[in-house]
Amino acid sequence: MKYEYQSRRAFISTAATAAMSIASVPMTAPGKTVTPRPGAVAPLGPVKQIDAGDLNVGYIDAGPTDGPVAILLHGWPYDINAFGEVVPLLTAKGYRLIVPHLRGHGTTTFRSADTPRNAQQSALAADIIDLMDALHIEKAVVGGFDWGSRTANILAALWPDRIKGLVAVSGYNIVNLAEHMHPLPPKWELTIWYFFYFATERGRLGYPANRHDFNKLIWTNASPKWQFDDATYERSATAFNNADHAEIVVHSYRWRLSLAPGEAKYEELEKKLSGKPVITVPAITIASDFDGPLADGKSYASRYTGKYSHRILKDIGHNVPQEAPEAFADAILEVGRY
Numbered sequence: 001m002k003y004e005y006q007s008r009r010a011f012i013s014t015a016a017t018a019a020m021s022i023a024s025v026p027m028t029a030p031g032k033t034v035t036p037r038p039g040a041v042a043p044l045g046p047v048k049q050i051d052a053g054d055l056n057v058g059y060i061d062a063g064p065t066d067g068p069v070a071i072l073l074h075g076w077p078y079d080i081n082a083f084g085e086v087v088p089l090l091t092a093k094g095y096r097l098i099v100p101h102l103r104g105h106g107t108t109t110f111r112s113a114d115t116p117r118n119a120q121q122s123a124l125a126a127d128i129i130d131l132m133d134a135l136h137i138e139k140a141v142v143g144g145f146d147w148g149s150r151t152a153n154i155l156a157a158l159w160p161d162r163i164k165g166l167v168a169v170s171g172y173n174i175v176n177l178a179e180h181m182h183p184l185p186p187k188w189e190l191t192i193w194y195f196f197y198f199a200t201e202r203g204r205l206g207y208p209a210n211r212h213d214f215n216k217l218i219w220t221n222a223s224p225k226w227q228f229d230d231a232t233y234e235r236s237a238t239a240f241n242n243a244d245h246a247e248i249v250v251h252s253y254r255w256r257l258s259l260a261p262g263e264a265k266y267e268e269l270e271k272k273l274s275g276k277p278v279i280t281v282p283a284i285t286i287a288s289d290f291d292g293p294l295a296d297g298k299s300y301a302s303r304y305t306g307k308y309s310h311r312i313l314k315d316i317g318h319n320v321p322q323e324a325p326e327a328f329a330d331a332i333l334e335v336g337r338y
Contacts, residue, residue, distance in 0.1 A: 031295075031312040031313070031314045032311070032312065032313055032314060032327070033313075033314040033315050034313050034314070034315060034316050034323070034324040034327055035315070036223070036225050036226040036227065036315065036316060036317070036323040036324070041084045041085055042084070043081055043084070043235050044060045044062075044080050044081055044083065044084055044087060044099065045060070046060075047059065047060060047080075047101075047106070047107055048060070048061055049107065050131070050134050050135065051111060051134065052127070052130040052131040052133070052134035052135075053126065053127060053130030053131075053134075054103075054110060054111060054112070054115050054127070054130075055103055055108055055109065055110060055111060055127060055130070056108065056109050056110075056111055057100050057101065057108050057127070057131050057134075058100065058101045058106050058107030058108045059080075059098055059099060059100040059101065059131070060080055060087070060097065060098070060099040060100075061096070061097070061098055061135075062087050062091050062096070062097045062099075063087075063090065063091035063094070063095050063096040063097050064091075064094060064095075064096055065096060066096075067091075067094045067095050067096040068094070068095055068096065068140075068141070068164075068336060069095070069096045069097075069098060069137050069139070069140040069141070070090060070095050070096070070097055070098070070140060070141040070142070070143065070332050070336070071097075071098045071099075071100070071128065071131075071132070071137075071140045071141070071142045071143075072086065072087075072097060072098070072099045072142075072143055072144060072148070072321070072332075073100070073102065073128070073142065073143070073144030073145075073147070073148025073149070073151050073152055074099075074101075074102065074105070074144065074145070074146070074147070074148050075144065075145050075146020075147040075148045075149065076102075076105075076146060076147050076249055076252070077211075077214075077215035077218050077219070077236075077240060077249075078145075078146065078236060078239075078319065078322075079101060079105055079106055079236045079238075079239035079240075080099045080100070080101055080106065080239070081235050081236050081239075081322075082145070082236070082319060082321045082322045083097075083099050083321050083322075083325075084235075084322070084325075085321075085322070085325035086321050086325045086328050086329045086332075087099065089325060089326065089329035090329050090332060090333070093333060095332075095336075098131070098135065098137070098140070100127075100128070100131055101239060101242075102124060102127070102147060102148070102151075103119065103123070103124065103127055103244070103248055104117070104119065104242055104244045104245045104247070104248025104249065105239045105240070105242055105245060105248075106238075106239040106242060107242075108242070109242070109243070109244070110244060116263055117244050117247040117248055117251060118251060118255075118262060118263050118266075119248045119249070119251045119252035119255065120251075120252075120255045120262035120263070120266060120270070121150055121151070121154060121174065121175050121270075121273065122154065122158075122262070122266040122269035122270050122273060123262070123263065123266055124147065124150075124151045124154075125151050125154035125155050125158065125159075125269075126266065126269070128142070128151060128155055129155070129159060129162065132162060138162070139161075139162055139163065139164050140162070140163065140164060141163070141164045141165040141166070141167070141332055141335060141336050142155050142156065142163055142165075142166055142167070143166070143167030143168070143328070143331070143332050143335075144167075144168065144169065145169035145170065145318065145319065145320055145321060146169070146170075146318065147252070149168045149169045149170055149171075149173055150173045150174060150175070152166055152167070152168055153166065153168050153172055153173060153174050153279065154174060154273065156279045156280075156281045156283065157174065157272075157273070157277040157278070157279050158269060158272060158273070158277070160279075160280055160281050163281050164281065164282075164336065165281060165282040165283065165284075165332075165335035165336055165338055166279065166281055166282070166283040166284070166335065167283070167284050167285075167286065167328070167331045167332055167335055168283065168284075168285050168286070169285075169286045169287075169288070169318070169320045169321075169328075170285075170286075170287065170288075170290065170291055170318070171285040171287065171291075171294075171297055171299075171300040171303075171310075172276075172279070172285075172300035172303040172304070174273050174276065174277075175256055175273070176273070176274050176276060177256070177258055177270075177274065178274070180256055180257065180258070181257075181258060194218070194253065195253050195256070195257060198249070198250045198253040198254060199253070199254055199257060199259055203250065204246075204250050207246050207249060207250060208245075208246035211240050211245070211246060212237055212240070215237065215240055216233055216237075219233060219319070222290060222317050222318035222319065223290075223316075223317025223318055223319050223323060224317060225289070225315055225316070225317060226316075226317055226319065226322075226323050228322075232322075276303065278302075278303055278304070278305045279303055279304050279305065279306065280305050280306045281306050282306050282307045282308070282335050282338030283304045283306060283307075283308050283335065284308070284309050284310070284311065284331045284334060284335045285297055285300070285304070285308075285309075285310045285311070286310075286311045286312075286313065286320055286327070286328070286331060287310070287311070287312045287313070288312070288313045288314075288316040288317060288318065288320055288323075288324075289313075289314065289315060289316060289317060290316075290317050290318040295312050296310075296312070297310035297312075306338075307338045309334075311327070311331065313327055
């Protein structure tokens with residue numbers, strides 16, 4: 001979450017960024033000031049359910065069944081309602097929208113009590129491939145933010161034959177576990193305090209006990225100019241009552257600090273991801289105030305080798321689809337035309 005992407009990339013990729021020639025960076029769109037949305041809209045629905053891999057997935061299926069498909073992926077601590085205004089914008093253009101609750105969120109549940117409550121990055125990406133297979137979707141545009149952005153990047157990197165185009169908020173955020181072990185300057189370590197909280201037994205117990213107020217604090221810190229109302233937050237907060245939610249969230253951050261194991265069945269995928277695979281499918285990355293000095297996108301531009309563009313939104317925080325739905329929808333439409 002907040003500064004998780006920018007701080008680690010800023011520290012680890014400084015040398016690479018300095019060495020990158022300006023000529024190798026694609027044209028960056030001028031910064032655009034967008035007014036954040038304050039109010040609530042109607043919840044997305046109806047939510048359907050389908051067995052897909054390890055999960056019974058809760059998802060929205062909106063728009064014409066014969067339209068081009070876009071899969072929209074939320075992050076933590078958010079849910080499918082982050083795309084509440086994006087979905088009608090895209091269905092009006094003829095798109096079929098699939099918006100799933102990620103594992104540990106909303107009505108998505110594990111099919112077996114024996115399945116590890118694992119939130120390593122490749123597991124979340126494999127979930128979406130399983131969902132596409134269950135829905136008989138051969139190819140789709142994918143877009144997301146936070147965990148959803150990472151998942152979308154991984155899908156484009158490892159399954160390019162299934163992905164028509166990619167929209168990734170905060171750019172290339174695939175985790176390399178070895179790099180995540182590098183210490184950061186103290187001011188950056190402070191901003192990712194929740195990593196350390198979740199690493200402790202106090203955090204493991206404290207998060208489920210305080211998830212409502214905890215996640216509302218994250219929303220406020222990650223999007224300080226977004227004056228969301230209580231109804232908007234409460235609409236999403238119900239997704240955090242999932243029985244596996246706390247365990248999934250804690251595992252996600254412990255795994256990234258190499259404090260919790262992943263599953264053996266994902267080992268080969270993680271080996272591929274540790275090599276920072278390039279993304280060859282058409283892609284648009286979006287940066288906002290949340291990304292700080294990395295908003296220009298130069299530190300990760302070389303990871304995108306297909307048709308690519310980068311956009312900067314000013315006065316917008318981390319939750320781009322909810323704060324600037326038109327900008328996010330426009331990116332999906334544009335990358336779908338690439």
